[in-house]
Amino acid sequence: MPLVHEAARTLGLPVIVKPSSEGSSVGVSRVLADADLDAAVELAARYPGELLMEQMVIGDELTVGILGDLALPSIRIVPKGQWYDYHAKYVAEDTQYLCPGLGDVEEAQIGALALAAFRAAGCAGWGRVDVMRDRESGALYLLEVNTAPGMTSHSLVPKAARQVGIGFEDLCWRILEQTVPAHAVAGGAAA
Numbered sequence: 001m002p003l004v005h006e007a008a009r010t011l012g013l014p015v016i017v018k019p020s021s022e023g024s025s026v027g028v029s030r031v032l033a034d035a036d037l038d039a040a041v042e043l044a045a046r047y048p049g050e051l052l053m054e055q056m057v058i059g060d061e062l063t064v065g066i067l068g069d070l071a072l073p074s075i076r077i078v079p080k081g082q083w084y085d086y087h088a089k090y091v092a093e094d095t096q097y098l099c100p101g102l103g104d105v106e107e108a109q110i111g112a113l114a115l116a117a118f119r120a121a122g123c124a125g126w127g128r129v130d131v132m133r134d135r136e137s138g139a140l141y142l143l144e145v146n147t148a149p150g151m152t153s154h155s156l157v158p159k160a161a162r163q164v165g166i167g168f169e170d171l172c173w174r175i176l177e178q179t180v181p182a183h184a185v186a187g188g189a190a191a
């Protein structure tokens with residue numbers, strides 16, 4: 001797979017290899033050495049869609065819930081292990097979630113960035129934007145926009161909403177108000 005090795009050289013190791021259409025960190029590999037690249041590509045290629053390779057951002061992992069025109073406070077995710085893999089997301093009980101994740105000035109920056117990404121992707125209603133913050137420079141890098149983020153009582157958007165006093169039930173109603181056309185809500189209420 002010479003092309004893949006050339007791409008990794010161009011980006012500069014370490015890189016991240018991932019399938020374009022998965023989620024939950026499934027099929028994602030951190031590639032620190034060229035010798036690990038083929039296995040990472042083989043893993044990602046098991047899933048449908050194209051393959052993505054990105055420079056690995058070394059630093060903090062953050063996520064920002066969006067509710068209509070509002071960016072909720074960020075959550076900084078601190079996994080116990082090396083990174084926020086499937087195990088840290090769903091199995092481990094020791095992943096830490098800090099909310100708000102940043103100081104006031106950076107909170108305003110990440111909120112504006114997440115909202116801009118959400119809108120640029122053509123999203124409306126509610127969602128969640130994943131971001132990495134480079135530890136040395138403080139620069140923020142967008143990872144992805146989740147268009148239907150987890151909504152269990154343990155999920156990240158409900159956690160961030162709680163931080164600004166929006167409980168789970170209230171959050172569900174607000175999402176419905178954002179996403180169901182007003183005439184349908186009015187019609188439903190009248191019926």
Ligand SMILES: Nc1ncnc2c1ncn2[C@@H]1O[C@H](COP(=O)(O)OP(=O)(O)O)[C@@H](O)[C@H]1O
Pocket residue numbers: 016018022023024025026028054055056057058061083084085130132143144
């Ligand atoms: N460019 C990157 N630099 C550092 N870590 C990354 C990068 N891309 C992905 N990751 C890690 O992989 C995880 C999953 O990647 P992401 O693009 O959010 O896909 P998904 O959550 O849909 O599986 C992220 O939460 C992060 O821990």
Ligand SMILES: [Mg+2]
Pocket residue numbers: 024025130143144
């Ligand atoms: Mg993600």
